[in-house]
Amino acid sequence: MNANHLLFWASALGSGSWHQFKCAVERLHFEDRHQEEEEDQKGFPLYQLARLNLQRLGHVEFNGREAGWQVVPPVFAIVEQEGRARAVLCGARSEPLLAHVREACSGLRLLETPCDACPDIICLEDRESGRIETAVKCLGILIQPSAPEAILVNLPPVESLIHWPRSAMPFGEGWSKEKLCVQTLSWQRETEARRTSGEPELLRFTRFGRPLYFIRIGTSGIQVPGQMGKFFVLRSIHHRVMSYDRHSAELRVRPICRPPLFVERALCMCSGFPAFFDPEQKLLIYRDIPEHVVQLTSRALRQEIL
């Protein structure tokens, strides 16, 4: 069994609880991957890996409803670049649906590519998006034109976190407290002696294996998603963690600075594939990223990429 079956399972049920999802990962004998991106990820639970991949590729949304999951309706995310158009199938799948797609899009180039720990990547390619849209509409499947751009252009920039409500940071025994060292991009145990400069800091409080991230500004804290918090503190010191190769249209980023969920989803839509981990360079690589998408990413994360 693989992630295809997991997506079939999720599509058949429509929605469910987080616990139900974890059980399904076990029952369906979801295959393990053989490579970890980071030292931190050793022993990373398989169900988390499955969740993240389904979420990144826009198949299933988690925590949308009462800490559960719900499958996304089938959508073709269309990307136009360099005189060609590509439509990536996202969301729910079933055997009949796939059969219809194969049948109705016979005039187009249909690519079904297996991928580690992900459902097969199903793409339609043509020179123009018009033909793809026409064919897909006949199937009754939804379309999202210019999907990466549509997502990125609607994302608020990372510094908007500053307007989020302040919240009390955890204290007491049992909490492991670490601070992100922006120079070395590593987590270091936070000592009691606090820095007096006004620079915002990202703190990670871990208890029972569950991390909470807080941006500490002065004496107050803002609870934020971890990845957004990282780019927030990196923004303040103009630390570049992303690079872009125009020739290969690849966006590279260090694994610890993996982009936030929606940004990463937009980047994945460009090629239809999740990030590839290069073990030699120890970098995550996003492929087929147009320059304007990089610019939008740069805008959203406040990173100097180009």
Added chain:
Amino acid sequence: MFWDWSALLLALVAVVGCATYLFLVKHRKQSQERRDVQLPSTDKKSSAKGETPAASATPQRAEPAEHASSEPCVGTGAEPLASNQQTCDIPETTETILLEEKPTHHPQEPTGHDDEKEFTKVSATGILDIGQEIIPSSVESHRESQIAGEPPDERPVGCTLESDAGSLAIHAEEGQPRADEAPSAKQFRKVETADVVDEEPRGADIPKHESEEGGLRGQRPVATTHAELVPEQLVTASRPEPQTEKVGASSEQETSAKGDLPETRRGEEVKEQDHTTAEPMAEEQAKASAGAIAPVRAPTADDGSAVGSEQKSDTAKKQTLVPMQAKAPKSRTHNAKPSKKKETRKQPSRTRAEESEEDKRLLAKVPETIEASEGHRPPRPPQPIRYRPPSQEPVTVPQPSRRRQPMQEVRQRSFDLTVRLLFQRSGHFRVGLLPQRGDDAPEEIALGPEGNSRTVAAVHDGYYEDVYPEDISTLLVDGISWEGRTESDVLGYWTLSGRDIYVLTTHNDLNGFAQATRLKIGREHIVLCRNSLLALVEPILHQVSCAGFIKLDESQGAPAGWTAIRGAQSERKVIQGIVPTNAMRVKTGPEILSILQPEPDLEIDLQGGIYLQQATWLHGFPPRICVSGDLQPEIKVFIDGNSAVVEDDGSFTNQGYDAVGEHTVSIPVANTSRTYRITEGEESWIPWDAHGLTCGQLCGPLLLSSEASATPRAVVVPTSNSVILGAEPGDIAYCPRIRGPRQVGCVTFHAVWAIPYDAFGCDKKTTTIRLLSARRLVKVQRRKVTGKEAARVIAWSAAILNASRKGLLVDTSDPHAPVLWKEYKSQARSLWRMLKK
């Protein structure tokens, strides 16, 4: 005259004789009455039931039960005075004993008893005083302890435990007689015998069942048993040591309960005792003082060795006596004094601390009866144990080590740790431990050895996620017992029995290969065994027809010193376990090899497929119907009543087995069946608002607008043309500024034109009006527009007119663009005029 005198003398003699006779009769009767309170059988019953006297006796009968045999004078609160008066008639012996003992105890020698001197003094003056002074407090304290259900606070240190002879002295002293009235040993013996054997209990004080259980009513099992076991020289000892009787109650009780000690026998013994003289009695007492009677007081040692064996060591005596000390009531405190004397004499260098140590040591050897009587025992964490195959000898659990007990009550639940092997894509594998999860267990727990626990989350209804300890190779051998807890509670202990061979098999609900009890015919397995046993395991696997297996060593993920054996790789499957096909019996080698004996029972397995819930599979992904066990060719498998055929992969199918609906698989020969359902999955998926973004909701890659009919889409335009116009007046969008040659705008309309944001400020030589997609203008109906809509219409018209006024050229890459632009310009002008009016 002579005759007169003779007659007178005879008459006098007769009178004296009668008086003597009457006195003896009277004394005997009184002795009998006094003995009613002693009831030694009560103690025996208690001990025979494995209960301490304090625990078994009710408050009403506690006094006779506790004080009967040892303290005749102080048996009941109301009677001691009369009893003492009776016993005061027959003294002497006690004093003799005490006087003999006195010199043995040096006055300066620390005894640990401040009132020891006083005791000696009191003993010499008479037991009536003792009874009056000591009885109330001791009895009262004992009563309190009984009511509270606890042993008395004050331990009778060195009581009967330390010196049996000391106890003898006490009993003799308390129970007996003064020298001036009946100094003869014969009389004393008669009294003793009568006290022990012949007196009748006062039935009102004794529940009927007690006398019945202890034997015949009126019998004194303890005394008779003692008499039987020590017929002659130790009669004295038989009465005065009730604690010994309790300890040795098992054999005594048995004797009396069987009723094999009839009255006649007792009478004979009495006769024998009557023939003894004072000198042997003194010798006996001397022996008793020297501890020679100790073996008698310990008639039933733990190991049930011969009762009364005088060869027994002092240590052995103490071992049997110590438990009674632990339960000895407070009322016996005063007994400790002489016994301490004896102990001091025998072992003068022994301090109280040493005695305490000795007590602790001996308490550790307390027989199970004592522990059993405690009722509630504090929970103890289990110790890792080694696995032994069930068909062999029973598991002997070693004594648990001392571990920290939680402050709160521990829910002493035990859960399993299951060994699981997961293959990875590269062919490597990992061996981990899968903690079992209880029904009401929390989602996350901290689990692991003390001080090194880790948090594990539930991954399944019945399991938490895998744990990969670094020293797993050792843990697999030695076994594991880990504490699992939440923030506040200890939930229980997760254990794994250590062994040298593990059989892992596929599991319906779990990924990889999980631990199983033994091999099963027809099912895939991985055998994980220590390298030292590999030479024994391989031949067995060959015999059960697991040919062509592959050994995986440490370089491929096996724990250090272990080897995983899996099946040969096939084209069909990358990872394949070994599949035994023959049943066989392992007759030689270590016991653990028996788990390699394949289990032949037939069982229907529904494997794989996409399981939805409650025995339901998704249509198109039915389960593989497999039968494990010794399936002979003549045995038929039926699906929905129709005979099934075997596929290449060993599964069973027939026509329609994967159709939507309910199906039943059955093997009539094995009287087993299973039911499953096939159902269609949901196909009606609708978009929903998952995440709120700036201009809509995001659901997967789909951007949803607040307008139901519109789908937001991004439009990529040159940086110079950052205003996007649609075909309908009012369709206008502005691209956010980003660095680079292109801008991206998000629109909910069909984008037609891209024009500069600041038409008047741009360079018209380089900037043009761009046609994004040719679309005819939407004719506007005359209607009233207000508010934002009007503002948008104005902005749309102004943008077109400003670009026109600047004289910007239309991009001619599309030949229809100039014409279309004129049409838009005309519409914008008319609208502008209309709105201006």
